[in-house]
Amino acid sequence: MTATPTPAPRRLPIVLRNRAFGTVWAAQVLTQAAGRMFQVGVVWWIVGHAAAGVSDRGLASGVFLAVSTLPAVALAPLVARIIARCPHRTVMALAAAVAGLVAAFTAGWTYLAPPPTVVAYGAALLLAGCQALFDPCLTTSVPELVDDADIEAATGFELATQSLAGLAGGLLGPLVVDAWDLTGIVSGCAGAYLAAAALVFLTRFPRAATAPDEAVPSDDGSTSRTLRQILAEHPFIRRVLLCFAAVNVFSTAVYVVMPLYARGVLHAQGSTVAALETALGLGALLGSFTGAKLPGSPTTIGGACLALMAVALGTPGLLADRPAAVCALIVAGWCVGVIGVRFVALFQRLVPAADKPGFFAMMQALLGATFPLSSLVFGALGDHLSPQTLCLVQAVGLVPLAAALWWLGRRTATPPDATVEDATTAPAPAAVANASLGEAS
Template structure:
């Protein structure tokens, strides 16, 4: 992806804002970034709605025995492409016009969701069709997300990087909130057919938004420039190093990623635990799933916008956030009260959102520009490597252990990662210069 051209009206608006001593929100000042950000909101809202809705459908309607395993396999299918396809994603994002990658990914996902909606009209929907659709949608998202993350410094000036990062990461929070409010409820009322149709509309809407804007050339990141013609490849960039060398030459960044990979083994299990907890402990329905997912998504949304204000060195602030998240995830194992659980998930979501903003902004500044396409694909793969494992392990365990026990396991498992993160030094002592 490349940055937006500056139109005359935008320049005039910026001058007026400066004269008034105030700046308009970034998504209004930078219309191309706003359009692409909204496109990401739609795509991630769709994929999260699909994940939440199908997870609930498997647990409540489709599977009688081994509900935990079925849900865990589904979530593994939703996370596996980002790990397996990391080298392909890095090569694609580095070679082709980012606008084309984003537009194509959204359009293909819309077609897949539409096909599933048609398939689900019959009396019996094969599980294999649902799992295949999950793999296809996750594959499209595996290209979309790192492509957008790579392009943030090209879309905005350096002074706006943290703000843009907050908007971008808030997309996941908004998506979680949208999926929480709609996914399980749509399944209760319209089944998988209605769920897939809604996802198709969101994906195709994102494709239209992205197709309607133009981006700057990559060489013009952070400065005014001409726009790139639609469908062209990026301008020649500095030679990119092999993927294995990117993290090898950034030991500080590598250590942080390893800490969060270990943490993800326990934090991401919440998406498997929530439907199991709702059915087995709370004896609730789609509305309860919506409440719990909404609490998690709302907390993450607030964290995405307030994370930059958390004081302290990133590793220290991150360690405190992981410790607080451990407590929040473990408490539902001790207190089975719906308002308490919703509050705990809100706190856990805030911690996740705040940590993401601090560390992605840090990586934007520490990683050389030429390495960013490869790095963010590797980052997604490294962090995502724990997701299929966590889904399978906690899903299978859910068929033998109480969801309350799984909550306690999540909290205890986070503590070593929090301690390891707290012991890391600063980038000057381990990673070298920016």
């Protein structure tokens, strides 16, 4: 008689069994949800309230979104130095606290008198600067909070933060503006930022570096290097990042197109904008948690997801229907989530520990550099072209980039049986420093 094997106990999610990571992750959810609520709410305020009857609503909202993304690009070198030299918990706590004070000051201004549009622009610039410091600092801190075996799971939750922020902020932003104007938006943001600062400040990082102000050697004995030096050894990573930077020109335009589509095509109110934003965030959340289960190399999955995203973003351009637009944005968001979890998890393992502060800060800057351009171009086009035409422009722009990403994977001779599970058991980053993403996966 053979003994019946006892099934292995089911492990709790990383945010529940690792209190430190769960607390810091909750703080990131609060900060990104506050930032997203502010962005979506102010764009809807410009399109549906402040700019009512004005012919350049698209350009005005595009300029606002461009301003909201400039700090991540312009401050990237400074952010990398701060993250490399200062305790990560201190950096994140101070960034969230400063953002809370900025939001509280703006809330007081909007309560006393109707603010000019430039006040919203200034607040957006300062809040985005704080977020540009908080996010790459948390990404760099993941190995300080979790075991090596949990990096994949922690990365999935970290990437899901933006999806949760899209759900919460995208849903609340337009609704709060319709109910309480800008005062309600910035007051809620202030509370969220200050709560996040308290959470991080009270959390102990179990694996924090003992001397954060010194250059930490990598596994092969080298010190931290610039992004250019890192990418010189990883030409495949360089090509992938450039491809995704081009993708962002068309994909991130959705944040400009959605409010214009809701107002100009669906003739709807803030609740419809909230539904569209929520659909995008829900799809990205699903993609963040299901992306690791898809078979195939990152480039194969990424190329297929970009092609599917092109179809999804083009659908509202052909069908002027609210349910169709919601379903299309769920699919588009899912593609974004899948691509993010596959590639960022591999970057975590391929880049040496000493290089991560510079790499992730500069990666965020490189990928975000096209967002101001996208916002301005599509915002200006929105004053001359219909929102449905803008949807089709997005779709057409993504098609050649999907083919390019797939072709890059073919050039690297990715093993045909490579899957994401290989990445979870891969050796330390330094051991595969000379391997491409396709080979590592």
